[in-house]
Amino acid sequence: MSAINLKIEFGGGLELLFSNQRSHRIAIPANVPVPTPEGSDVQTKPADLTYLIFWLRDNLLKERAELFVENGTVRPGVLVLVNDTDWELEGEGEYQLKDGDEIVFISTLHGG
Amino acid sequence: MPPRTCALCNDARAILKRPKTGQQICKECFFYVFETEVHNTITEARLFKPGDRVAIGASGGKDSTVLAHVMKTLNERYKYGLELFLLSIDEGITGYRDDSLETVKRNQQQYDMPLKILSYDELYGWTMDAIVAQIGKKNNCTFCGVFRRQALDRGAAILNVDHIVTGHNADDIAETVLMNIMRGDIARLGRCTSICTQGEDTIKRSKPFKYAYEKEIVMYAYFKKLDYFSTECIYSPDAYRGHARAFLKDLEAARPSAIIDIIHSGEAFEIKEDVKATQKIQQTCRRCGYMSSNELCKACTLLEGLERGMATAAVTDRARKRLDADGPAPENLRTIPMFQLPSAPRQKPTTTAVEGTT
Ligand SMILES: [Zn+2]
Ligand SMILES: [Zn+2]
Numbered sequence: 001m002s003a004i005n006l007k008i009e010f011g012g013g014l015e016l017l018f019s020n021q022r023s024h025r026i027a028i029p030a031n032v033p034v035p036t037p038e039g040s041d042v043q044t045k046p047a048d049l050t051y052l053i054f055w056l057r058d059n060l061l062k063e064r065a066e067l068f069v070e071n072g073t074v075r076p077g078v079l080v081l082v083n084d085t086d087w088e089l090e091g092e093g094e095y096q097l098k099d100g101d102e103i104v105f106i107s108t109l110h111g112g
Numbered sequence: 113m114p115p116r117t118c119a120l121c122n123d124a125r126a127i128l129k130r131p132k133t134g135q136q137i138c139k140e141c142f143f144y145v146f147e148t149e150v151h152n153t154i155t156e157a158r159l160f161k162p163g164d165r166v167a168i169g170a171s172g173g174k175d176s177t178v179l180a181h182v183m184k185t186l187n188e189r190y191k192y193g194l195e196l197f198l199l200s201i202d203e204g205i206t207g208y209r210d211d212s213l214e215t216v217k218r219n220q221q222q223y224d225m226p227l228k229i230l231s232y233d234e235l236y237g238w239t240m241d242a243i244v245a246q247i248g249k250k251n252n253c254t255f256c257g258v259f260r261r262q263a264l265d266r267g268a269a270i271l272n273v274d275h276i277v278t279g280h281n282a283d284d285i286a287e288t289v290l291m292n293i294m295r296g297d298i299a300r301l302g303r304c305t306s307i308c309t310q311g312e313d314t315i316k317r318s319k320p321f322k323y324a325y326e327k328e329i330v331m332y333a334y335f336k337k338l339d340y341f342s343t344e345c346i347y348s349p350d351a352y353r354g355h356a357r358a359f360l361k362d363l364e365a366a367r368p369s370a371i372i373d374i375i376h377s378g379e380a381f382e383i384k385e386d387v388k389a390t391q392k393i394q395q396t397c398r399r400c401g402y403m404s405s406n407e408l409c410k411a412c413t414l415l416e417g418l419e420r421g422m423a424t425a426a427v428t429d430r431a432r433k434r435l436d437a438d439g440p441a442p443e444n445l446r447t448i449p450m451f452q453l454p455s456a457p458r459q460k461p462t463t464t465a466v467e468g469t470t
Pocket of ligand 1: 121122123138140
């Protein structure tokens with residue numbers, strides 16, 4: 001199974017949930033299963049940002065998941081950048097990840 | 113998805129969707145519109161005059177770090193003629209404030225501005241660590257808020273400035289509007305949206321980021337690679353504010369203009385001068401000379417409570433009566449040094465407020 005390599009950065013206090021480490025290099029599967037009714041053939045789709053968010057929660061996050069994920073996406077107030085571009089310009093959760101992408105998550109919720 | 117071009121210059125690749133307008137813009141245009149909007153806020157409210165000495169309330173966090181950067185940029189670009197200072201309050205919170213003060217010290221170097229750090233310990237004889245050790249985590253935000261407000265004014269007086277700018281942004285102000293609505297505090301509702309507050313004889317305070325969205329402040333810091341500190345205060349139990357914040361962020365996710373809309377609602381409540389007149393008249397504190405609406409200012413009352421081991425004295429009226437019933441303040445009570453407003457006669461330039469150049 002092929003994998004894609006990503007560089008992940010956390011900022012604005014989010015790094016505290018991820019072993020207090022700002023920068024991470026990870027590899028995730030290039031294709032991931034799509035939820036299907038039981039019994040039917042397993043289908044796959046290219047990994048997207050929504051998949052990555054849950055992958056990070058399940059594999060990298062160390063504490064207080066509710067400060068990172070809420071209602072199937074990042075918690076409101078967490079900014080996401082894809083290769084230094086606002087993810088709102090890149091299709092948000094539907095953005096399909098490519099090998100070598102750099103994804104940044106920044107919390108805006110920590111003190112001024 | 114194909115790369116989109118900037119809606120403003122129609123040239124460079126867009127990197128940001130503006131929450132206020134939905135526009136997709138490039139990095140250079142983003143810096144320019146963000147700075148220009150703050151400049152417009154400043155000139156429309158006539159916040160400064162040439163020659164003003166202005167302290168930036170600096171916590172090392174994102175808002176005040178971006179504010180210091182933008183104030184320096186605008187002061188040079190538009191020739192405001194301001195003398196800028198950094199003013200930080202050290203509350204004495206181990207592992208929180210000591211780290212953020214390191215950030216402020218780096219800012220001092222990076223922005224080449226004089227820095228004054230004033231600590232609760234030197235002013236009141238108590239650090240927040242010591243206060244929390246005595247009173248617990250329940251009311252500590254009350255102490256910290258009262259002490260910080262007075263410390264900022266005293267720091268400003270030491271720097272001989274008569275104007276403090278703070279990094280409060282549009283999200284902060286909208287959040288405060290919501291909290292005042294939920295508390296039914298109509299008098300405060302209008303006041304909390306004013307860009308500048310100044311009583312008769314107090315130090316002027318203003319919020320140049322009043323209309324700046326938090327998202328853009330954080331994006332600005334990110335793209336400019338500004339050095340800021342981000343950790344929650346370890347003693348912050350203000351759950352009510354936390355809920356208001358989460359609610360606001362949910363509203364913003366559904367409709368980004370919600371933040372500005374809420375500020376406009378608050379502004380619509382701004383009360384008339386004659387109503388204000390019925391509020392308590394300002395006097396000065398009998399013990400420390402600071403502005404106060406009672407005989408003793410809030411900080412002196414809190415300090416007396418701490419010193420006499422009856423720390424809740426100023427938090428409730430009943431507790432204050434218990435303190436009074438316990439007898440007068442002892443002779444050797446620790447007090448706050450006498451407060452004096454910056455009064456050194458300075459040359460008042462004849463020009464009026466800083467005007468826009470366009
Ligand atoms: Zn542009
Ligand atoms: Zn006093």
